[in-house]
Amino acid sequence: MRKRQAGILLPVFSLPGPYGMGSLGSFAYQFIDALAQANQSIWQILPLCPPGYGGSPYSSQSAQAGNPLFIDLDNLMKRGWIEASQLQGLDWEAQSPYIDYEAVSQSKHQALRYAYATFCTHVSRDSFEQFRASNPWVRDYALFLALSHEFKHKPWQEWPKELSHREPQALARVTADLREEIEFHEFCQWVFETQWNELHDYATGKGIKILGDIPIYVSLDSADTWANPQLFQLGSDFYPEKVAGVPPDGFSATGQIWGNPLYDWPAHQRSDFSWWKERIGRQLQRVDILRIDHFRGLESYFAIPADATSAVAGTWEPGPGIDFFTALEKQLGTLPLVLEDLGYLTPAVEDLRNATGQPGIQLIQFAFDSREPADYWPHEIPKNSVVYTGTHDNDTLQGWFASLAPEDQELARIYCGASHTAIEDMPQCFIARAMTSVADTCIIPAADYLGLDSSARINTPGQMQGNWGWRLSQSDWNAYPWDEIAQLTAISGRAPGTHHTQH
Structure with missing residues (x-):
């Protein structure tokens, strides 16, 4: 019998805090404490990856990286890596009720460069080197960001041919030339991972499970498409002829064109889904339960011509189906998943969900x-x-x-x-x-x-605009009805340690 449980959905970025958006700092720890005291079992977050256009975490430049904007700067100050005076001249738009991603991103990265400078001269590298060695994806991601900066954020398809085609000699040359910029981005990932692991361990100690989220797609301009173009439906110019989206539904009368590249599922099957095994295995090290975004796209996905102006022109194409889950469970064991099965459902989608048991x-x-x-x-x-x-x-x-x-x-x-x-x-x-x-x-x-x-x-x-910016105000934080939540959770048999049998 499954245990009845309850939780709260709150993105990390929606936490209060002094630096323009929520972070892995003190408010995250306070939220975990409050969840535990209110009989909650789960903190659901949104994807932890770096956000894409408009702050969206569902079109990221990396399927594996963590969001450096979540790094807690107060923690770095306590470590002596940043001086308080260095942060005072930065613009955080802290009084705004919504996140100003441009201001926060510029200021956060400047603060992290201060921390990196201290790290380079005063901090032991042992833990950092261990992180790099055990996370091979981070080298491609850091090199991708360094090259993106070098070429003024042009998409990688428009880089010099020897780099877009990843010719080994050219990669070796730019890796040497951009060594410091590459290492800065690796440093940011190491700091994020360190802080996240500490927060996750704290949640575990309080009896709180983290319900994470994995976007089904990545951005066209991403480290993943650049490093693994053979896994995506891309033409000889590395641009797609068809892109992801959904048909007309309750959210939109003309459907939605997401623009993400589609997977070449036969290529993934030939590799026994190795890219997915690494991706999901990595995320399950970070969180306790994983929500699979747009699950129905694994049964069949909506493919829209890249030049279409409306999703009405799209067609359904077959996805990997149960083979996907079978391959993952063979390597990773029983998967603690939640399947986001909203949208246009068919009996085949429901059959697949039922077959997984999730x-x-x-x-x-x-x-x-x-x-x-x-x-x-x-x-x-x-x-x-x-x-x-x-x-x-x-x-x-x-x-x-x-x-x-x-x-x-x-x-x-x-x-x-x-x-x-x-x-x-x-x-x-x-x-x-x-x-x-x-x-x-x-x-x-x-x-x-x-x-x-x-x-x-x-x-x-x-x-396209005005999303992913809401934050809890300090007054809402102070007025949160934790006592009522605790009572309702207990009454409904969802408090930890209570088991109400269903008849």
Whole structure:
């Protein structure tokens, strides 16, 4: 029998803090403490990889790297690697309620260069060298960033031919020429990994599991496509003829063109999925449970002509199916996964999910929204699933309920027995429905416990700007309803150590 458990979804970047965005610093440790005290078992985060355009962690330049923007600078000051005076002249846009990625990125990298200078002259290299030796991917990633900087951030397809084609002599030459820049990026990855491991160990000690996230795709301009072009559907010029996306759905009437390169699945199968084994094995060293983004793309994926202006022109192509999971489990053992099975589902997708035995995702919002042709009634949620009020791609409960048609609002009120409940109090009703459902796991986005409106939305799919920037304010942090969360978790049989048998 699976244990009933509960958790909270809060991206690392949404934590408070003095440097413009959340980090692996003191607020992350305080959040873990609060989760443990509130009977929670899980902290769900978004992907830890470096963000792509607009701050998106779902189109990264590396499938393996950690986000250096998450590095805790106060920790580096305590180590004596940075002086407080060096940080005072940097622009963090710290008073803004949303993340200014350009300002934070420039300032964070300048601070890390100060730390690297100290490291080069005053710090033992043993741990750093061990990290480099045990993470061969980091050399390609660091070289990629160094070359990207050298060529003023042109995509790698437009670099000199001997470098885009990775001719060994040319790579040896630039590796020597750019040695210091390469080592700086390796240093950043080592610092991130060190701090993350310390935080993860702390969470484990508090009984909190980290639920991580693995984007199904990488960016076209990434270290992965440059180092392994044979694993992607790329032409002789290394550009794709078709790109990733999704057909029209509840989020967009014309679908979404993501633009990511598609995998050459036969090539992955010929290598027995070695790239994926390394990728997922690495992520499972970082986290306890792993959400597989866009799981349905492993059954079949949507391929859109690269020059299309709308996703309507796309077609479904076969994915690797159960062979993918069989190969991974053969090497990595039983996989602690959550399958993001939202979107356009078919019986074949559901059959694949069932064949893996892994839990899928259920959304409370979709049950009451006539814009969604889906069936997510709380009383019909399967036990082997993870129920959410909404995910990072949905509006907050408050914003969503306010946007519903009056007849949908009325239906939800009747279902929840909340006919006289004010709109601002409705999120509590939906949270209670999720927590008391039979789903083994319940995850609530942090903003929903506060009843925040659409200004706290993390991402709007299909919208290119204004995403990935929401942060908990200091006042929201101070007002967080931890006691009520602890009570609801205990009442619904999800507190650690409680086991309510399902009849």
